[in-house]
Amino acid sequence: MTGLLSPSxxxxxxxxxxxxxxxxxGGKASQLAAAARAGLPVPAGIALEWLFVDAVAADDDEALAALHVATAGLQGGGLAVRSSALGEDSAGASFAGQHLTCLNVRGPDGLTEAVRMVRDSAHSAAALAYRERLGLPGRPRVAVVVxxxxxxxxAGVLFSRDPLDGSDVLVIEASWGLGxxxxSGLVVPDHYRVRHDGRVIERTAGMKDLAVEPAPAGGTSQVPVPADRIHRLCLDETRLESLRDLTARCEQVFGGTQDLEWAFVADRLLLLQRRPMTGAAPPH
Incomplete structure (x- = not known):
């Protein structure tokens, strides 16, 4: 179906x-762009502006062709498709959990459908109600990161300040497999508190009895974790130091507080998402 929205x-x-x-x-893409340009370890990808996403959702033939050409150079098997709505991942609104993320997307048809689904998730009743509570005007404008x-x-998450009491420490949660x-709260993750000088002041093993992993045919599956790894800590001193260093580099690039999603592939640390912390307790 051709051009409700033209390439012009x-x-x-x-x-x-x-x-x-x-x-x-959108915020997610622009912050990852800044991170990549600063030399932070961001996985390779492309960004789709919100008008282009609207064109893909409208089955615009030229937009669909451009999408598939743009992703042809991405290596490996599956893709991660995430929302980057305008106003998302700002200091006042994270939209965390409101917008869909599609993992291990495969093939041109799967990619097209994932972009549509991510866009549609921003128009769900819950996401629209969240926008209304924040006083955000107009309809959602959804860009996409692939x-x-x-x-x-x-993999897991990191906060550069304790989100509960505002303490000036790094709070890290980690589990096996995909973050x-x-x-999504599927496991009780390992929990760490680390001072900015690197001293570890708490490490508590979680109950990590399942892992989310890419499924061979696309998408993800939940797989049991071997018994000897359920209570084994994911992060040793070297990995904790790598996360502390990544946080310091993000603070240099962005300033302010950091809410990071990260992953270790072997001993290589990757930055998957970065946003300022929202709704955290004030520092004390």
């Missing part, structure tokens, strides 16, 4: 590091 209206996808205009590509899917040994096990 939308711009073709760009490499993620070039997606610096938040008004086109990246090579990483297959980590472990979805942590962010």
């Amino acid at each position: 209206t939308w711009s073709a996808p760009v490499p993620l590091r070039l997606a610096t205009d938040e008004s086109q590509y 990246q090579e899917l990483v297959e980590p040994e472990c 979805e096990a942590v962010v």
Whole structure:
């Protein structure tokens, strides 16, 4: 179905590091672009501006062709497709959990469907109610980030300040496999508190009895974790130091507080998402 939106209206996808205009590509993409340009370890990907996403959702033939050309250069098997709505991942609104993420997307048809689903998730009743509570005007404008899917040994989240009491320490949660096990609350993750000088003041093993892993045919599956790894800590001193260093580098690039999603592929640390912390207790 052709051109409800012509190519003169939308711009073709760009490499993620070039997606610096938040008004086109949204907060998630623009922050990952800044991270990549600063040399932080961001997986390769592309960014789709919100008008282009609308064109894909409208089955615009030229937009669909441009999408598939742009992703042809991404190596490996599956892709991660995430929302980067305008106003998302800002200091006042994270939209965490409101918008869909599609992992291990495979093939041109799967990619097209994933982009549509991510866009549609921003129009769900819950997401629209969240927008209304924040006083955000107008309809959602949903840009999209498409990246090579990483297959980590472990992954999780990091806050540069304790989100509960405002303490000036790093709070890290980790589990085996993809980070979805942590962010979706599927397991009790390992919990760490680390001072900014590197001293570890708490490490508590979680109950990590399942892992989210890429499924051979696409998508993900929940697989049992071997018994000897359920209570084994994911992060040793070297990995904790790598996370502390990544946090310090993000503070240099972005300033303020850091809410990071990360993954270790072997001993290589990757930055998957970065946003300022929202709703945290004030420092004390």
